Amino acid sequence: xxDVIPLPAFNDNYIWLLRLRGDQRCWVVDPGEAAxxxxxxxxxDLKLEGILLTHHHxxxxxxxxxxxxxxxxxxxxxxxxxxxxxxxxxxxxxxRFQVLGNTVQVLExxxxxxxxxxxxxxxxxPPLLLCGDTLFAAGCxxxxxxxxxxxxxxxxxxxxxxxxxQVFAAHEYTLKNLEFARQVEPDNARLKARQESCQALRxxxxxxxxxxxxxxxxxxxxLRVAQPSVMAAAQKYSSxxxxxxxxxxxAIIRQWKDxx
Numbered sequence: 735x736x737d738v739i740p741l742p743a744f745n746d747n748y749i750w751l752l753r754l755r756g757d758q759r760c761w762v763v764d765p766g767e768a769a770x771x772x773x774x775x776x777x778x779d780l781k782l783e784g785i786l787l788t789h790h791h792x793x794x795x796x797x798x799x800x801x802x803x804x805x806x807x808x809x810x811x812x813x814x815x816x817x818x819x820x821x822x823x824x825x826x827x828x829x830r831f832q833v834l835g836n837t838v839q840v841l842e843x844x845x846x847x848x849x850x851x852x853x854x855x856x857x858x859x860p861p862l863l864l865c866g867d868t869l870f871a872a873g874c875x876x877x878x879x880x881x882x883x884x885x886x887x888x889x890x891x892x893x894x895x896x897x898x899x900q901v902f903a904a905h906e907y908t909l910k911n912l913e914f915a916r917q918v919e920p921d922n923a924r925l926k927a928r929q930e931s932c933q934a935l936r937x938x939x940x941x942x943x944x945x946x947x948x949x950x951x952x953x954x955x956x957l958r959v960a961q962p963s964v965m966a967a968a969q970k971y972s973s974x975x976x977x978x979x980x981x982x983x984x985a986i987i988r989q990w991k992d993x994x
Contacts, residue, residue, distance in 0.1 A: 736836060736858055738902060740941050741770040746906040747793055748943065750864060754834050759783045761833050763853070763864050764904050768797035782806055784833065788866025789850040790817035794904065811842075814849030825851065843868045843892065845885025846875030852892070860898035863947070868892070870903045871945045872928070873911030874956040876992065882985035886959070889984075893957055897948035908932050908942035911954075914994050918955040918967045918987065925953045959983040 741749040743766050751774060753760040761784040765771050775782055785802070787795060787810035798819040802808060809831070812824035823831065827842035833855075841852040846867045855862040867875035868885070869892055877885055912929040919925055928949065932942040951957050958964045959980045968986040969977045977983060 736834065736855065736862065738862065738900075738944070739774070740943065741774055742906075743767050743770050743797075744793060748902075748904055748906065748941065749797075750902050750904075752834060753780065757834065759834060761786060762801070763902075764788055764794035764866060765797035765801055766793040766795065768800035771797060771801055784809065786833075786838075786853050786864065787811075787818055787821075788852060788864065788868075788904070789847045790814045791847070791867070794866065795819055811849040811851045813842075814847070817849070827851075841891065843888035845877055845880035845888045848879045848884075850880075850888075854895065854899075860900050860946070861896055862902065862944075863892065863895065863899050864902045865892065866904050869901060869950065869954075869957075870905060870911055871901070871908040871932075871942055872915045872925075872950070872954050873907060873991070874954075874988070877988065882988060883981050885988070886981045886984040889957055893947065893951060895947055897946065897951070899947040900944040901947055901950060902944045906936075906941065906943070909936055914991050915953060915955050917994070918990075919958070919961075919963050922953065922963070924949075928953050955987055956984065959987060 737753050739751040743749050747766050749765045750763040751760055758780050760780045762771050763786045784807035807822045809823040810818045810821050812826050815824050825840045829840040831838055836855055837857050839854045841854055843850050843852050852865040935942050955964050965983050968983045969975050971990050972986045
């Protein structure tokens with residue numbers, strides 16, 4: 735079994751460190767800065783074997799240069815190859831490779847950026863999804879490069895993964911996302927319970943991640959745009975009672991969140 739360990743970075747980033755119990759090798763995902771990784775490696779006497787990059791933004795790649803020692807494998811999107819640090823392996827949708835003896839499947843999920851990818855570990859129990867800035871706990875990333883249609887399609891593709899999939903997003907945005915989600919669905923009981931649970935975690939300085947795909951599908955408005963309650967909220971916000979197509983509802987909810 736893989737242990738997935740959060741290394742806080744900046745104000746609200748998580749660098750995820752992957753290791754096998756009893757094994758001194760490890761990988762990290764989206765190291766925006768090197769220092770948290772270097773401290774953990776030194777404290778636990780670990781050897782960095784590789785780096786996974788979901789997209790090119792500096793708060794996900796800024797630490798790579800200081801961590802990229804000889805023998806460290808760096809993997810990222812072929813589409814973003816000219817905007818990422820030098821890669822040892824350039825991957826596209828459907829590619830598979832091994833990390834610490836575990837199969838990793840590459841998913842292309844454009845929207846936040848055009849070359850954004852996710853790393854899916856289907857053989858873990860439960861499966862693991864390292865999704866960068868596409869799917870957040872109770873939210874999704876801003877559309878810096880892609881369109882609402884692209885982001886909606888990306889999220890819907892992630893929603894097809896097993897409900898038990900553990901979701902490791904790259905930011906601790908959960909409480910703000912839950913506040914907005916309750917504006918959209920104030921009568922969602924699962925959402926209210928999740929907000930209370932996450933407030934308790936943060937009060938104890940604990941991460942709200944990982945979440946599960948089942949929980950996201952029950953409480954994340956960006957995965958629920960076909961639900962009547964979310965559709966009605968989008969219609970009210972946009973003053974458009976004819977708004978029904980899922981992609982259009984998604985676009986309105988994203989616009990609403992951006993202005994919140």
